[in-house]
Amino acid sequence: MKTTALRGRIVGFRDDPFLQPPSSCLQYEPDGLVLIRDGLIASVGPFAELAPTLPQGTPIHDYGDAIISAGFVDAHVHFPQFGVIAAPGEQLLEWLERYVFPAEARFADETHAERVAGLFLRELLRNGTTTACVYCSVHPQSVDAFFRESERFNTRMIAGKVLMDRNAPPALRDTARTGHDDSLALIRRWHGRGRQSYAVTPRFAASCTPEQLEAAGDLLQRADGLFVQTHLSENLAEIEWVKQLFPDSASYLDVYDRYGLVGERTVLGHGIHLAEQDFCCCHRKGAALAHCPTSNRFLGSGAFRLFDARDGRRPVHVALGTDVGAGTSLSQLATLGEAYKTAQAVGRGTLGAIQGFWLATLGGARALQLDDRIGRVAPGFEADLVVLDPGATDLLRFRTEQGGDIEDTLFALMTIGDDRAVRATWVAGECVYDRDRAEPFAPV
Ligand code: GUN
Numbered sequence: 512m513k514t515t516a517l518r519g520r521i522v523g524f525r526d527d528p529f530l531q532p533p534s535s536c537l538q539y540e541p542d543g544l545v546l547i548r549d550g551l552i553a554s555v556g557p558f559a560e561l562a563p564t565l566p567q568g569t570p571i572h573d574y575g576d577a578i579i580s581a582g583f584v585d586a587h588v589h590f591p592q593f594g595v596i597a598a599p600g601e602q603l604l605e606w607l608e609r610y611v612f613p614a615e616a617r618f619a620d621e622t623h624a625e626r627v628a629g630l631f632l633r634e635l636l637r638n639g640t641t642t643a644c645v646y647c648s649v650h651p652q653s654v655d656a657f658f659r660e661s662e663r664f665n666t667r668m669i670a671g672k673v674l675m676d677r678n679a680p681p682a683l684r685d686t687a688r689t690g691h692d693d694s695l696a697l698i699r700r701w702h703g704r705g706r707q708s709y710a711v712t713p714r715f716a717a718s719c720t721p722e723q724l725e726a727a728g729d730l731l732q733r734a735d736g737l738f739v740q741t742h743l744s745e746n747l748a749e750i751e752w753v754k755q756l757f758p759d760s761a762s763y764l765d766v767y768d769r770y771g772l773v774g775e776r777t778v779l780g781h782g783i784h785l786a787e788q789d790f791c792c793c794h795r796k797g798a799a800l801a802h803c804p805t806s807n808r809f810l811g812s813g814a815f816r817l818f819d820a821r822d823g824r825r826p827v828h829v830a831l832g833t834d835v836g837a838g839t840s841l842s843q844l845a846t847l848g849e850a851y852k853t854a855q856a857v858g859r860g861t862l863g864a865i866q867g868f869w870l871a872t873l874g875g876a877r878a879l880q881l882d883d884r885i886g887r888v889a890p891g892f893e894a895d896l897v898v899l900d901p902g903a904t905d906l907l908r909f910r911t912e913q914g915g916d917i918e919d920t921l922f923a924l925m926t927i928g929d930d931r932a933v934r935a936t937w938v939a940g941e942c943v944y945d946r947d948r949a950e951p952f953a954p955v
């Protein structure tokens with residue numbers, strides 16, 4: 512039995528700060544200890560109380576005034592777009608044609624896919640992200656490359672092969688049949704193996720024929736606990752196009768709903784231009800929206816209405832997504848900073864630090880129906896943790912030395928923090944990344 516302990520300032524949540532007063536949702540231990548046994552959190556409490564109870568010889572990683580939090584959840588990201596992050600000047604549909612499709616075509620080459628998967632996973636960990644919903648390319652070998660890398664680090668990841676049988680270059684098209692069969696083979700190979708889960712991944716309504724969406728619905732019957740990830744109502748030209756392609760559907764969301772693709776464990780990227788009945792449908796079905804603020808601003812797609820989505824009368828699950836490569840950072844701290852600014856621009860509420868960190872951890876886990884195992888620093892939960900250094904840069908140190916409570920420190924981190932503030936990342940009880948080690952990454 513392997514035991515380890517982490518000492519630091521522990522931040523976690525007991526409830527949903529969009530539905531309850533935020534301060535009542537925060538759990539804070541200013542000098543705390545997290546005891547980890549066999550990959551799970553065994554106990555959490557004040558250092559002074561827990562330290563004397565530790566078994567003799569238990570190693571203690573003392574992080575001083577750094578903050579220990581549940582690892583971040585990124586609910587929407589494209590690993591094959593890593594190489595076209597920061598491609599300027601276009602809105603969604605032109606950007607896909609000009610930059611994304613050529614980049615994704617290169618993933619037919621498994622060696623290239625492996626190289627990018629290795630880089631990408633390390634970057635996620637360097638940013639403190641321990642769980643992500645990942646779009647691979649249309650090529651099954653890109654999924655194998657990603658899951659193999661995730662398995663090396665033992666990260667809890669969700670990923671899938673993109674389905675697209677129309678409106679894409681021929682080299683990137685599958686068919687309803689091959690897309691189905693390739694996905695099924697991947698599900699059998701990877702879904703539920705260790706910490707890996709599969710997401711059926713129709714790219715978006717415009718790239719899938721009705722036959723392909725039907726085949727996607729069929730795949731969901733083939734195993735328990737499968738996810739669905741796709742894009743929804745991101746861009747006005749896209750929405751108009753989907754209306755033409757599916758004239759009989761009542762809305763963009765209805766296209767997916769008719770094929771049985773909207774339910775628990777469905778993660779809909781963007782959801783910017785939604786009507787009240789769409790929010791009601793997501794609430795009823797338990798589907799989640801992935802808020803991707805850096806991407807939405809980069810492509811000029813629009814402003815996600817976070818506080819309307821989370822309206823207590825029919826709250827919709829919301830998680831944060833970086834959406835790299837349209838997104839401009841894999842950092843959930845940077846993403847929170849943009850989410851704050853988007854909320855200010857929309858004017859329906861101000862995103863406080865407690866709500867922000869909840870979205871990046873327990874809220875994300877809840878949106879993915881994984882909140883019984885990740886997202887909390889609490890006994891029985893998987894020991895996926897991020898350690899955040901409030902003195903990581905001169906500016907952060909100076910800003911957080913001015914006084915202020917833990918909420919103020921968290922707000923500074925989400926506004927001026929980024930990957931540099933991630934001191935260490937723990938996955939299933941192992942330290943897989945340590946910023947200050949000579950060799951920062953250690954696959955388990
Ligand atoms: N819609 C369909 N495909 C994509 C994609 O790769 N990125 C984004 N942001 N939107 C999409």
Ligand code: ZN
Pocket residue numbers: 587588589742780834
């Ligand atoms: Zn996307």
